[in-house]
Amino acid sequence: MATAVETLGKLERRLTISFPLTDVRTEVEKRLKQQAKTAKAPGFRPGKVPLKMVAAQYGYQIESDVLNDKVGRAFNDAANAAQLRVAGFPKIEPKQESPEGTLSFDATFEVYPEVVVPDLSAVEIETVQAEVSDAEIEKTIDILRKQRVHYHPKGVAGEHGDGGEPVAANGDRVTVDFVGVIDGVEFPGGKADDYTFVLGEGRMLPEFEAATVGLKVGESKTFPLAFPEDYHGKDVAGKTAEFTITLKQLEWAHLPEVDAEFAKSLGMEDGDLVKMRSDIKLNLEREVAGRVKARNKEAVMDALVKVVEMDVPQSMVAQDCERLAEMTRQDMTQRGMDVKNMQFPTELFATKAERRVRLGLILSQLVGDNKLQATPEQVKAQIEDFAQSYEDPREVLKYYYSDRRRLSEVEALVLEENVVNYVLGKAKTTTKAVAFDELMGSNAQA
Incomplete structure (x- = not known):
């Protein structure tokens, strides 16, 4: 009773x-x-x-x-x-x-709160769009060339030339010996033999790179180097050391030519440059479409959170905090960190958890009220879209349809997309063009 x-x-x-x-x-x-x-x-x-x-x-x-x-x-x-x-x-x-x-x-x-979604026709949402131009294609080709860079001794004649005057310059790969002292005493981490890095990539402190530029093989230079106050090595942070550097090897970077061999290295068996550029454009457009979709989805979710007022069950927030903590623990473990006994304060996840719970309740209400459930046809279409970028699309379909949990994840994505499309179809929307670089530099997540 x-x-x-x-x-x-x-x-x-x-x-x-x-x-x-x-x-x-x-x-x-x-x-x-x-x-x-x-x-x-x-x-x-x-x-x-x-x-x-x-x-x-x-x-x-x-x-x-x-x-x-x-x-x-x-x-x-x-x-x-x-x-x-x-x-x-x-x-x-x-x-x-x-x-x-x-x-x-x-x-x-x-108990679950009453979720009342107001008239969406009064909601204003700014969406984004972006285009892939020839400039983006050429920029991508340059990146692909740099990924395939190879080095030759500078100043030595070879198949691709000699690289110019044998003096260290930005873009060159150098191998050096160095030793640093503070008040005349060597310090841990301040000495290395046969240390290799590329000038201009920012791996070394600016003073170190500046001292290397202009050296020839066999030459040495002594110079002061002030470590920043926030330098990761606490023993030397904020101190000034005196370094002596000796250049032992100097190599210049040779970028592959954009020719048939380069196209073949990207998977074009016949070395067709036109097809290569077409494939690069297709991949960029797919990436842009995904990021545009993510940005617009985030805008819709932000709008829903703003216009739908409700009390959120704190028990559900607490449960989601635990899920987020466990996901963080698993992610850190996969990165090689030992977090088995680490306790994560609840407040680290409270804001994100409350937003997730709030959105879950709103989406559930919208789906139920407007019959926005994911259909089998939509789920299959989404998986086929995933499969386009893989060598064997049939294996991708098998991967998802053989596991109910994976299939549920796709269903959830489709359901969210149905909600986004429904809201955008009802709301007052304006579209803003964003630059390619701005879009690709963003990590929008709803």
Whole structure:
């Protein structure tokens, strides 16, 4: 049986559930007898262990399981009878005072809020668009060339030339020996032999690179270097060292020509440069479309969060905080960090978790009210779109359709896209053109 539901706050409720103690004892005894059929103990054949010994070994756990089952069932029955939509998990506490022969518990919980989506025709949303021009294609080709750079001794004649005067300059790869001292004393990390880096990439401090520029092989230079106050090496941060550097090897960068061989290195078997540029454009357009979609989705989600007012169940926020913490722990572990015993403060994830829960409730309401569920055809089309960038599209389809969890992730993406398209179809939208570089430099995530 259950008492009437008490309202403790906007979403918080409480009810008392109770049931006869004899029901618990009867069920415990039934489960103990069932356990006894397979119980093992030294000196007894399986299934012949005395019930008292079975009770001593398994009684506490069985009684705990029975209570959890009884309380859970009683709570669900009471919530259903009261037509309550329970959010999260209830907090169950035994009552201090119960009628004789009765077990009573207080269940404190939250209910789902009422989600009212206002007239979307009054909502203003700015969307973005971007184009892929020839300049972006050429820039991408330059990046691909740099990824395939190879080096030759500078000043030595070869198949591709000599690279010019054998003096270190930006873009050259240099191999050096160096040693640094502070107040005449070498310091840890201040010395290296055969250290290689490319001038102009910013791997070394500016003073170090500036001292290297202009050197010839075999030449040395001594120079002061002031470490920044925020330098990662705390022992030298904010101090000035004196370095001596010796150039041992100097190589110039040769970028491959944009020719048939270059096209072949990108997968064009026939070395067709026109097809190469066409494929690069297609890939860029696919990437741009994805980023535009992400930016516009974020704009829609921001608008929904702004116009739909509601109280968010904190129990659901707490659960999502735990999920985000676990996702962070897994991500850090995959990066090789030992975070097994690290505790993540809840406040680190509270803002993001509340937004996720709020959006989940809004999207659920919109989907239910407007029949925006993902159809099998939409899911298949989305997977086929994923598959376009893979060598064997059939394997991609098999990958998703062989795992219900993966398929659910695609369904969720399609559902969100349905909501975005629905909202954009109702709202007042304006479109802003964004530069390619600005778009590709953004990491929009809804």
